[in-house]
Every structure is written in structure tokens, then in C-alpha cells.
Amino acid sequence: MGLSVFNYFWLVVSFIYGKVFHEKMSEGVTHFFKNLSYVGFGTFIGTAFLFTFNVLVGRLLGPLEYGKFSLVQSISMFLYVPMLMGYHNAMVKYNAEEEKYDRQKNVISTTYILVLIFTTISVIIYLFIPQKILEYFSVSNEIFDLCILFSVLYAVYMLLTATVNGLHKMKAFAMITPIYSTILLFTFLSIAYIKPLSYKLAIFSMLFSYLITSCLILIYIRKYLTYEFDRKWAHTLTNFAIYSIIGSMTFVLYPNINQILINMYMSTENLGLYNAYSFASVNIASLIFNIFNGVFFPVASKCKDKTVILKRINRIAPYLIIFGTIFIIIVEFIILNIYGSKYTIKIPLLFSFAILSILIVYYGTYNWTFSSEGLDGVKLVNKTSILIAIINVILAMFFIPYLGLIGATISTSIALVIGVYFLLSKGKYFKYDKI
Structure with missing residues (x-):
């Protein structure tokens, strides 16, 4: 029975792939989808527990305390970035290559x-941050x-997870989210x-x-842990990380800056409502994308001809936008009803969050494709990410006080559209002008 279900699954995947790309699945593509199925299955199980928890x-807690819960996570996303400094992304790239x-x-x-x-x-710097700065952000x-x-524990968790990913231990990588979410x-x-x-x-x-999850991962990868410090690799990793850190910071900035600005201009209770919508849409879309990217980025790093990847992204983009938006709206409606009557369902917010979610996935796919190119790709992604972050902050500071929660989604959506256009317009720089 299990075998027949598995065979039917592959028949469906092969059929859809053939219809979209007009070719049969190669051995490399089949291997990619198998790894994707491992990560997807593990994440699906973990998501059930994460969903229940949230x-x-x-x-x-209600919107007020839930807002404080969201605020801690949003600020932590900024604090952990200088701790990793983009080295986790560099580690994945160079470990995945050979x-x-x-x-x-x-x-x-x-x-x-x-x-x-x-x-x-x-940590030392954070401990000496002036009180006035915290008061300005209402923290x-x-x-x-x-x-x-x-932020410290999250940085450790992210570093260890990236280690497993870079080692191509996809079955183990697939188990991390279920273990974490169960605990x-x-x-x-x-x-x-x-x-x-x-x-x-x-x-x-x-x-x-x-x-606990980090301790378990440490035990699993213990044979790779030594006290050796290789200066040559430190130089190589740093070159990649310098540019990666800018992209990481800006990628953290535009989804989380909205929450901090909402806490400043509106209220913590409104932040709780925003986070409920965000979890029901952006988080779900990001979760699905992270499943994909956990397999995609190591594979893309190995691929010498990125034109093939970009052509396939372009071909699948219309399906992603149309069916992805519909899917997210349905998921939003279901999840917000489960949250309870304190979290009001508003149609404009449903649509705006759904569109934002798909744009984040759409941009993220191109982002990581260009990043897999190496330093030149990371430089271009950084320029794009900085552009998105600046536009998002400026628009959010204007829209949120006047439009409220929907102003936050509009500002980020506009910034992402401009960012995607800018990124693709620079394709000729990488000789991708024929995509």
C-alpha cells in the first residue's frame, strides 16, 4: 500500500513537471524532488505542532500579550544577525560545493x-545600549x-541547522523542525x-x-567539530559573509520593521492582530519556501549554469502567483477563525497579506538563485535588498500612521515589486540576458 501511494505520488509529480517544463524529469531533478519530499514531510509534521502552539x-494570551510575544521575536531577529554575520550562509555554500x-x-x-x-x-554591545534608545522604540x-x-539561542540553532543543511544530510535536516516543534x-x-x-x-x-534541539544537533555532527581555525577558510568565508550579512540584515528588516513601527505608531494590541495575520499568511508561505530552499540553495550552488534555473523559475511564476494567492487566502481565513473572535477578519487585510506572502516567496527564489552564483551574485542581491529595505521603511513610516495595518503590507509589497524588477533588470551583468 505504502509503495503504491509513493508510486502514485511520483506519477503526479512527473506529470505536473512534464506539463510545466515540457520535458521528462532527469536523474538530478528526481534526486532534488526526493530530498524535497524528505524536508517537506518533516516540516509538515513540525508545522502541525508549531501551528497548534501559535x-x-x-x-x-489575547492580542495584548500576544503582541509582546511578537515584539520579542521581531527585535531578536535584528539582534541575531550580527552574531552570525552571514557566516552560516557562507558555510552552507562552501560545504555544499564539495x-x-x-x-x-x-x-x-x-x-x-x-x-x-x-x-x-x-552581546557586550547590546548590554550597554542606552535606555533612551529603548524608550524611543517603546521597548x-x-x-x-x-x-x-x-537572539543568542536562535543564532546557535540557525548555525547548527545550516551545518546539517550544508552537509547534504537531508533526512536529518528534515527531522529538525519536528523535533523542535514537538519539544x-x-x-x-x-x-x-x-x-x-x-x-x-x-x-x-x-x-x-x-x-534542547541544538544540543541534539551538536551530538549528531560531533565528528565535524574541532578547535582548528583555518586562516585561508576564514578569509574565504569572510569575503562571502561580508556581502551576505547585508542581505541577511535587510531580509530581516522589511518583514520585522513593520511590527516595530506598528508598536510605535499604533499599539501592542494592534501588533498582536498584525502578527496573527502574518502567521496565517507570511509565515505559512515562508515555511513552504524554506522547505524548498533548504534543498534548492545547495543544489543551485552546485549548478554551473544558472540560466537553466532562472528559465524554470520564470515558467512557474504565473502558477505561483495565481494559485499561491488563492491558497494563502483560504489558509488565512481558516487560521484566523481558529485564533478566535478577538482577531477580527477583514477582507482587505486577507488579500493584502496574501499578495505580500507570494511576493516574498517570488523575490526569495530569485534572491537565493543569484546568491548561489558566488560573491558577484551576493553583491547584486545586497544592492537589491538595501533598495527594498529603504523603500519599505520610508513607505511604512508614511502609510502605517494613516492606513494602519494594511499600510504595512502595502509598503512592503511595493518595495518587493521594485526589488524584483531591479534584480532581474541586472541579469545581463551575469550574462543572463537570454532568460
């Missing part, structure tokens, strides 16, 4: 030492201290009875889950 937190144990061991150990240095420096000391701790949900359920129920309990559950 809905429970939203329903039990599967040689000694090379991979040197890359990993050198990356870890560099990240440890930058994490230590970052209390208590919340900011939690953000520092959250997360059961930890929260174990302490949810504590009164008064606050955002801190939800954050503690996440911190504990990151810690």
Missing part, C-alpha cells in the same frame, strides 16, 4: 569560532533582556497552567526548545 498562544570530509570539517570549525567571537561582541528593559537571550508544544502545555499566563511563558518554551 494558535494556543494567541487564544490564551562533499569532502576534511574540507567540510575545516569550514565548520572555522565558522563556529568566528561566530563565537561575533556573538560575544554583539522595556525586561523585554530587551529577553530579546538578547532569545516546544509539550513544554508550553506543561507550563500553561501557571497563572497569570503571560508572554514570558511562551518565550520560555521557545528558548528551552532551541536549547
